[in-house]
Amino acid sequence: MPSASAHVIAVDLGGTQFRVALFDAAGRLLRREAFPTHGEQGPAAVLDRIAAGCRDMLTQLPAGGSLAGVGVAAPSPIDPKRGVVFQAPNLPGWVDIPLRDELARRLDLPVLAGNDANLAALGEWRFGAGRDHGDLVYLTISTGVGSGFVSAGRLLVGHSGLAGEAGHMVLQLDGPLCSCGKHGCFEALASGTAIHREAVRRAPLAPDSALGRRDPLTAAAVDEEAERGDPLARELMEAAGRATGAGVASLVHIFDPDIVVIGGGVSRSGPLWWDAVQRSAREHVLLAYLPGLRIVPAGLGDDAGLFGAAAAVLNPAAAGA
Amino acid sequence: MPSASAHVIAVDLGGTQFRVALFDAAGRLLRREAFPTHGEQGPAAVLDRIAAGCRDMLTQLPAGGSLAGVGVAAPSPIDPKRGVVFQAPNLPGWVDIPLRDELARRLDLPVLAGNDANLAALGEWRFGAGRDHGDLVYLTISTGVGSGFVSAGRLLVGHSGLAGEAGHMVLQLDGPLCSCGKHGCFEALASGTAIHREAVRRAPLAPDSALGRRDPLTAAAVDEEAERGDPLARELMEAAGRATGAGVASLVHIFDPDIVVIGGGVSRSGPLWWDAVQRSAREHVLLAYLPGLRIVPAGLGDDAGLFGAAAAVLNPAAAGA
Secondary structure (H helix, E strand, O other), rough: OOOOOOEEEEEEEOOOOEEEEEEEOOOOOOEEEEEEEEEHHHHHHHHHHHHHHHHHHHHOOOOOOOEEEEEEEEEEEEOOOOOOOEEOOOOOOOOHHHHHHHHHHHHOOOEEEEEEHHHHHHHHHOOOOOOOOOOOEEEEEEOOOOEEEEEOOOOOOOOOOOOHHHHHOOOOOOOOOOOOOOEHHHHHHHOOHHHHHHHHHHHHHHHHHHHHHHOOOOHHHHHHHHHOHHHHHHHHHHHHHHHHHHHHHHHHHHHOOOEEEEOOOOHHHOOOHHHHHHHHHHHOOHHHHHHHHOOOOOHHHHHHHHHHHHHHHHHHOOOOO | OOOOOOOOEEEOOOOOOOEEEOOOOOOOEEEEEEEEEHHHOOOOHHHHHHHHHHHHHHHOOOOOOOEEEEEEEEEEEEEOOOOOOOOEOOOOOEEOOHHHHHHHHOOOOOOOEEEEHHHHHHHHHOOOOOOOOOOOEEEEEOOOEEEEEOOOEEOOOOOOOOOOOHHHHOOOOOOEEEEOOOOOOOHHHHHHHHHHHHHHHHHHHHOOOOOOOOHOOOOOHHHHHHHOHHHHHHHHHHHHHHHHHHHHHHHHHOOOOOOOEEEEEEOOOOHHHHHHHHHHHHHHHHHHHHHOOOOEOOOOHHHHHHHHHHHHHHOOOOOOO
């Protein structure tokens, strides 16, 4: 167990940049830095750069402060027992990389590693919108749909660290093609990619819609036009919100959470999308779940992974480690 | 904690009968009796009858044996902290009934109560087809679709005891009507009720099919005709199996289990249905899950709830109590 006064370093590794942050034992973010990942240089070089970033951060420790360890959120499933990255689609060459041990060796410090969406769930549960709740369902809806689940105060990691991929649960048998090659996934109906795909397909057929004049035609642009009242844009945001609400309902039936937290770029959409999510979730759950159903925006924004990595070091048992 | 040599009484409460069983501390079923529930007499009378059944069973304790407690599997969600039945659709008047405390008072023994499908999952995990696995997904497919989940050796009960209702996750947005009043639930596509519904709808349109001559036209009859080669029956069993496999895939993405166990009446179907389940699950999961995917029939049959109730008393922490 870390000592009560020990600090923690958290790392959030992404395809274009990684961030390093210093937290105190109460989970206060004291300092944060971002560095380019340079993934094209391969895993060893990236690990060296992360280690250098952590050593820099160590120099920021308050006088007399000690360090409990380093937590890393990685954009890949992580073997929970061995701390090994299976395969990170956004990091060239990252297949079966022993992230935890390689970083621990470079830093001579205890390291704990986990999947970024799972750790973001832990972060929101410990320090964000899910604070003071025992059972949390977390969704991050952006290009894809990621998720993480805290049940009775413990993060689900699964047998091989692959738990929490709700983006690929089936929501529409034989539905639209997903980026994963399968059909009808939650992600294929609710993600920013899905909103963009439908906008590109439908805009040419609706010459009166403002969508045809938006360049680039992003999901955020569709949301803007929806909030301004464009009928096609409204239809697309409502469909995405309805799919999101149905996915939330499925997860509520499975987990019976006391709170559902939604983050990611699409969650910054306006009230039209949020209303569709709330309405659809209530339409799709059994009556017994209605009184306790709370669906709220994430509280930590892009920092959820960093907070989660810190939370994992501060409380390894809750992180499933 | 129960002493290592203590016995356990397990009760499985159903709408038409309840069963009482005596287990030793190793989970061996020593004796089992069934009694009519007489639910029409109301909760107090049913509780009296259960208490009498338990007292009868107590007389069967081996000389010098002690009793750790009584476990009860109930056909309803149970508040995990208070042992209260929310509402049992098959038991008249069972709304907000403090099952645990009412039975404990009648017997002057420690009582633990849980939902029957959840406890069946625990039973299969501890004593059945999921023995020696840490993370288990359990489905029971009969008139409805029930489920239970063991993650890292602990049963999921949720915030209010409502976890494990995967039968009502959405598998087909705007799909067929479910018994719950919503559309496109897993149960509306994969249950025996769904197979029966489609058989009744389709048989009159297929005069060559043997299904039109089956009376009663049950899901089991459809399975028999499918195994004999009837084309319509094959189509219906394959569709139900495909929906089941898609539901399994969704749960595999969420939980990353090391085993998926399927029980219930429909799971006694022939190889045609099982092949469709296995094929569809593999079609619908991401590649990373394929190497470890194991989907097997339940090992305890109708006794899973009894074994689970015993397992809960022997190991309350694993039962989420």
